[in-house]
Amino acid sequence: MKNVKCCKCVKCDKEYEACANITTCECGGILDVIYDYDYIKTIFNKEVLKNREDQTMWRYRELLPIEADTIPKGLRVGNSPIYKTDKIAKMLNIKELYIKDDGINPTSSLKDRASAMAVTKAIEAGYDTIACSSTGNAASSLAGNAAAAGLKTYIFVPSRAPKGKVAQLLMFGSNLTSVLGSYEETFDLSKKAIEKYGWYNRNAAINPYLSEGKKTVALEICEQLQFEAPDFVCVSVGDGCTIAGVYKGFYDMYNVGLIEKIPRLISVQAEGCCPINTAVLSNKDWTPQEENTYADSIAVGVPRNADKAIKAIKDSNGIAVNVTDDEIRSAQRFLAKECGVFGEPAGVTATAGLIKLCNKNAIPHDATVVSIVTGNGLKDIESAIENCNEPVRCKNSLPEFEAAMKEHNIIVK
Amino acid sequence: MKNVKCCKCVKCDKEYEACANITTCECGGILDVIYDYDYIKTIFNKEVLKNREDQTMWRYRELLPIEADTIPKGLRVGNSPIYKTDKIAKMLNIKELYIKDDGINPTSSLKDRASAMAVTKAIEAGYDTIACSSTGNAASSLAGNAAAAGLKTYIFVPSRAPKGKVAQLLMFGSNLTSVLGSYEETFDLSKKAIEKYGWYNRNAAINPYLSEGKKTVALEICEQLQFEAPDFVCVSVGDGCTIAGVYKGFYDMYNVGLIEKIPRLISVQAEGCCPINTAVLSNKDWTPQEENTYADSIAVGVPRNADKAIKAIKDSNGIAVNVTDDEIRSAQRFLAKECGVFGEPAGVTATAGLIKLCNKNAIPHDATVVSIVTGNGLKDIESAIENCNEPVRCKNSLPEFEAAMKEHNIIVK
Numbered sequence: 001m002k003n004v005k006c007c008k009c010v011k012c013d014k015e016y017e018a019c020a021n022i023t024t025c026e027c028g029g030i031l032d033v034i035y036d037y038d039y040i041k042t043i044f045n046k047e048v049l050k051n052r053e054d055q056t057m058w059r060y061r062e063l064l065p066i067e068a069d070t071i072p073k074g075l076r077v078g079n080s081p082i083y084k085t086d087k088i089a090k091m092l093n094i095k096e097l098y099i100k101d102d103g104i105n106p107t108s109s110l111k112d113r114a115s116a117m118a119v120t121k122a123i124e125a126g127y128d129t130i131a132c133s134s135t136g137n138a139a140s141s142l143a144g145n146a147a148a149a150g151l152k153t154y155i156f157v158p159s160r161a162p163k164g165k166v167a168q169l170l171m172f173g174s175n176l177t178s179v180l181g182s183y184e185e186t187f188d189l190s191k192k193a194i195e196k197y198g199w200y201n202r203n204a205a206i207n208p209y210l211s212e213g214k215k216t217v218a219l220e221i222c223e224q225l226q227f228e229a230p231d232f233v234c235v236s237v238g239d240g241c242t243i244a245g246v247y248k249g250f251y252d253m254y255n256v257g258l259i260e261k262i263p264r265l266i267s268v269q270a271e272g273c274c275p276i277n278t279a280v281l282s283n284k285d286w287t288p289q290e291e292n293t294y295a296d297s298i299a300v301g302v303p304r305n306a307d308k309a310i311k312a313i314k315d316s317n318g319i320a321v322n323v324t325d326d327e328i329r330s331a332q333r334f335l336a337k338e339c340g341v342f343g344e345p346a347g348v349t350a351t352a353g354l355i356k357l358c359n360k361n362a363i364p365h366d367a368t369v370v371s372i373v374t375g376n377g378l379k380d381i382e383s384a385i386e387n388c389n390e391p392v393r394c395k396n397s398l399p400e401f402e403a404a405m406k407e408h409n410i411i412v413k
Numbered sequence: 414m415k416n417v418k419c420c421k422c423v424k425c426d427k428e429y430e431a432c433a434n435i436t437t438c439e440c441g442g443i444l445d446v447i448y449d450y451d452y453i454k455t456i457f458n459k460e461v462l463k464n465r466e467d468q469t470m471w472r473y474r475e476l477l478p479i480e481a482d483t484i485p486k487g488l489r490v491g492n493s494p495i496y497k498t499d500k501i502a503k504m505l506n507i508k509e510l511y512i513k514d515d516g517i518n519p520t521s522s523l524k525d526r527a528s529a530m531a532v533t534k535a536i537e538a539g540y541d542t543i544a545c546s547s548t549g550n551a552a553s554s555l556a557g558n559a560a561a562a563g564l565k566t567y568i569f570v571p572s573r574a575p576k577g578k579v580a581q582l583l584m585f586g587s588n589l590t591s592v593l594g595s596y597e598e599t600f601d602l603s604k605k606a607i608e609k610y611g612w613y614n615r616n617a618a619i620n621p622y623l624s625e626g627k628k629t630v631a632l633e634i635c636e637q638l639q640f641e642a643p644d645f646v647c648v649s650v651g652d653g654c655t656i657a658g659v660y661k662g663f664y665d666m667y668n669v670g671l672i673e674k675i676p677r678l679i680s681v682q683a684e685g686c687c688p689i690n691t692a693v694l695s696n697k698d699w700t701p702q703e704e705n706t707y708a709d710s711i712a713v714g715v716p717r718n719a720d721k722a723i724k725a726i727k728d729s730n731g732i733a734v735n736v737t738d739d740e741i742r743s744a745q746r747f748l749a750k751e752c753g754v755f756g757e758p759a760g761v762t763a764t765a766g767l768i769k770l771c772n773k774n775a776i777p778h779d780a781t782v783v784s785i786v787t788g789n790g791l792k793d794i795e796s797a798i799e800n801c802n803e804p805v806r807c808k809n810s811l812p813e814f815e816a817a818m819k820e821h822n823i824i825v826k
Contacts, residue, residue: 055468055492075753076494079468081519083489087563106494106517106753108791129826148753150500154825159806167794170801173750175823177814178804185809192811197825337586340488340519340561378521378791381580388583391591393572396598398605401590410588412567412610413542 003040004065007031007208010307018065020125023206030308031208032248033065037255044256049223055079057113057216063252065212066120073123073149075106077116078216082224082370085339089369092358096368098230099351101341102217103376107137107144107168109297109347110217110242110374114204115141117213119149122200128152132202133190135183135238135297136165137375142202143172154199156190158183162296162380182291184302204241205304211245218249221370222259229259232319232363234266234371236349238298240276240309242374243267247312263370265318267309268353270325273299276309277320286310294325294383297346297375319362323352329387331355332377342377342384350374416453417478420444420621423720431478433538436619443721444621445661446478450668457669462636468492470526470629476665478625479533486536486562488519490529491629495637495783498752502782505771509781511643512764514754515630516789520550520557520581522710522760523630523655523787527617528554530626532562535613541565545615546603548596548651548710549578550788555615556585567612569603571596575709575793595704597715617654618717624658631662634783635672642672645732645776647679647784649762651711653689653722655787656680660725676783678731680722681766683738686712689722690733699723707738707796710759710788732775736765742800744768745790755790755797763787 006015007022011029016022018033025031044062052059057078066072080102089097105112115138122130131154132142139155146153153174157166158181169176179186187205194201204210222229229250235243243265253259269277272292279286286306291299303309313320323331328345331352336342343351351371357363377384392408394400405412419428420435424442429435431446438444457475465472470491479485493515502510518525528551535543545555546569559566566587570579571594582589592599600618607614617623635642642663648656656678666672682690685705692699699719704712716722726733736744741758744765749755756764764784770776790797805821807813818825 076496079492081489083561101519104517104519106514107755108521108789144749144753144755146753147750148496157804163798164791164794166804167790167797167801168749168755170804171746171749171755171790171797172753173746175818175825176804177817178806180806180808189807189809189811189814193814193825196811333584333586336557336581336584337560340557340559340585342520342557342581342584376521376791377580377584378577378789378794381577381791381794384580384584385576388580391570391579391583391589393591393593394602395593396602398602398609401602401606404590405588412588412606 001065001067003035003062005034005036008034010311020121021200022208023201030305033208033212035252041256046227046258057116060216060219063219065209067124070120070124072116072120074116074119074145075112075148077105077112078220080104082221083339083341088338092355093365094358094363094369095366098370099339099341100217100221100370100372102372102374103343103347107141108376108379109137109141110214111137111141112145113216114138114210114213115145115202117209118142118202118207119145119151121209122151123149125200127200129199130202131155131190131194131199133187135299136161137297138204140165140168143169143174147172154193156186158186160296164379164381183300204239211241211248214242214245215249215252217372218246219253222253227258229261230263230370231367232266232369233263234268234350234354234369236298236346236374237267237269237276237309238300238346240303240305244305244308244312247316262316265313265316266353267313267318267320268350269322270295270298270328270349271322272325273301274322275301276303276306277322279310280313280320295328295345295349297344298349319357321353321357323349323356327352327356332387341373343373344375344377344379345383347373347375414478414480416448416475418447418449421447423724433534434613435621436614443718446621446625448665454669459640459671470529473629473632476632478622480537483533483537485529485533487529487532487558488525488561490518490525491633493517495634496752496754501751505768506778507771507776507782508779511783512752512754513630513634513783513785515785515787516756516760520554521789521792522550522554523627524550524554525558526629527551527623527626528558528615530622531555531615531620532558532564534622535564536562538613540613542612543615544568544603544607544612546600548712549574550710551617553578553581556582556587560585567606569599571599573709577792577794596713617652624654624661627655627658628662628665630785631659632666635666640671642674643676643783644780645679645782646676647681647763647767647782649711649759649787650680650682650689650722651713651759653716653718657718657721657725660729675729678726678729679766680726680731680733681763682735683708683711683762684735686714687735688714689716689719690735692723693726693733708741708758708762710757711762734766734770736762736769740765740769745800754786756786757788757790757792758796760786760788
């Protein structure tokens with residue numbers, strides 16, 4: 001890879017050759033992929049992008065850690081829509097708001113970006129089997145992308161994973177294990193099995209390429225906003241890998257000279273599980289927490305990418321804010337109703353945080369903000385239905401219809 | 414609209430001016446939008462398309478019934494992926510197979526194409542409220558697109574509509590009525606309410622513009638296959654509006670000279686509810702049937718677009734084939750496992766039909782085939798889970814994991 005210099009430990013700075021199946025540093029630290037921006041600038045610019053036919057995440061391949069001759073397999077990932085919503089911007093009293101709907105990816109979450117990368121790297125490294133543990137979305141996206149690419153999967157989810165994600169995993173033909181325990185225990189079992197059987201490891205905790213896949217959401221935001229970086233970008237945070245990836249995408253774009261500033265990241269966690277934000281707000285090391293939130297995708301008490309995430313928030317002069325489950329529920333209804341984007345609970349947590357900050361006047365009124373929705377609401381239908389009023393029920397009769405509407409206090413007109 | 418000549422009754426040929434809120438002919442027949450292909454050829458060709466930045470369904474606006482200065486609101490619809498799957502083509506012993514995954518649209522079904530059109534026409538006609546009856550997907554797509562465009566909705570679904578679709582409707586803030594009865598009764602109630610309250614009517618049975626929205630899936634297929642029309646296109650059929658739209662798209666492309674033939678359509682219905690195919694196979698008029706299939710989106714016993722659909726199948730020298738619910742279940746697992754596309758039951762019915770025909774040697778081995786998946790499997794999680802084996806369950810222990818896998822007859826390696 002001519003565009004990649006090496007992989008470097010975020011803890012001890014030790015450098016490693018960027019081989020396709022590299023994991024963590026010998027000190028236990030997470031690795032970061034280091035690019036040769038001087039070289040990349042000679043082959044990558046706005047004109048190159050403009051003329052590129054590839055509409056997927058791979059259109060940014062000069063900034064991605066894959067071999068020059070690799071043809072990625074798997075599903076069509078990326079190019080998710082960004083919606084400008086003047087209505088909500090006005091309600092929140094900010095200048096511009098964009099909702100980036102990443103729930104529209106092939107398996108309906110942002111995690112497709114990481115899984116497509118994992119599948120590509122696994123094939124580069126010559127593996128035919130790939131494994132991971134996940135709260136759900138990493139798993140279902142891996143299963144889908146691996147199925148499309150013809151790889152076998154072993155996947156470990158905590159037994160609390162919502163039915164929608166389990167349905168995807170079973171359908172995609174994964175060898176699925178539902179672990180009777182927390183995400184931490186699920187991760188631990190996957191680690192032991194991967195070590196014993198030698199499968200390619202798609203755990204975001206260990207694989208430095210995954211956040212490189214996720215960063216494509218930030219690369220897209222830059223391009224979709226005509227390379228005018230927004231002032232703030234809101235991200236729901238669980239394991240920390242996504243916000244680290246978002247930062248990396250903007251960092252890359254800044255370093256190749258395509259944007260003039262790196263946006264301030266808004267890290268939003270659930271009050272019931274916020275180890276990363278607690279560390280940022282207290283300026284101390286992170287410590288494990290319980291997983292007390294219904295937003296399952298970000299219920300991660302022992303975040304494996306905490307170091308990268310905390311660095312990303314601090315380096316971007318970011319903001320950390322926690323929200324209650326009720327604030328998440330409210331944001332879910334609000335986003336769906338006001339702009340037609342139905343996100344899963346963890347997917348709308350970012351927007352819940354933005355609403356909270358705007359209500360506190362903590363965001364300047366002239367700010368341009370992007371809020372990322374990381375997963376589709378169909379992933380967790382039961383919690384969505386609990387979050388809404390019942391539908392009106394009646395037989396095929398206009399008077400019955402009108403009476404039922406009245407009972408629900410809906411004025412028909 | 415300079416590109417549209419008129420709306421013409423498919424039954425009695427009477428012509429009407431194509432105003433934005435036109436419904437059916439006075440004889441009761443459905444209307445078809447008639448284009449001025451000679452004019453369109455002067456402004457639309459491959460070069461125009463190649464240079465067009467718009468990646469949504471509106472990139473084909475010269476072939477769509479909207480005013481030249483209309484800026485469509487709503488969600489970003491269209492540009493769904495088409496996957497070439499050599500593996501399945503080989504299994505089915507045909508030359509080429511493409512899976513067009515329309516479940517990736519913003520509310521996760523092909524119906525977004527029709528709803529985006531309905532919302533656009535409603536706004537053109539000056540309405541602020543829009544209504545429909547639906548088995549689910551038309552409804553949820555209307556609710557989502559209307560929410561994005563700032564329109565109010567009244568929506569009627571039969572009480573059997575799956576939870577996923579109901580969750581979407583409630584989230585998008587629709588005034589939702591769950592009708593205790595069949596789709597036919599649901600439709601009837603919506604008709605009475607729409608007549609009384611004067612809302613814009615998004616019923617595919619009545620609104621000639623909806624199949625014009627749906628046809629964009631065929632326009633995309635042409636462009637994605639470099640204007641080499643496939644030999645066959647498989648479509649799941651319920652109301653008949655979708656297959657009529659698919660035909661219209663190819664008909665348009667043929668008439669503006671961008672493809673050299675119209676593909677033969679394969680109309681696939683569920684054995685438990687197949688009034689359109691019964692009419693085609695018996696060469697008689699269609700008659701109502703019961704709605705005995707779990708594939709809810711195509712369980713339409715009284716299809717409102719039967720005339721257009723039957724004409725489309727016949728005019729394309731098409732094939733009608735019915736499949737059992739078990740064949741649909743099998744196709745759902747097959748598509749997910751072999752190419753990573755997880756469709757809802759009605760969404761994969763087209764592929765079930767193709768598999769059946771190939772097993773009977775009824776498709777030439779040198780054929781190029783496209784099979785359209787019309788909706789995402791997450792729309793109906795419960796039926797998907799019933800359709801799969803249980804996951805393996807164990808605690809965080811490698812020996813327990815291995816024992817549980819063995820019990821499920823999975824060889825871990």
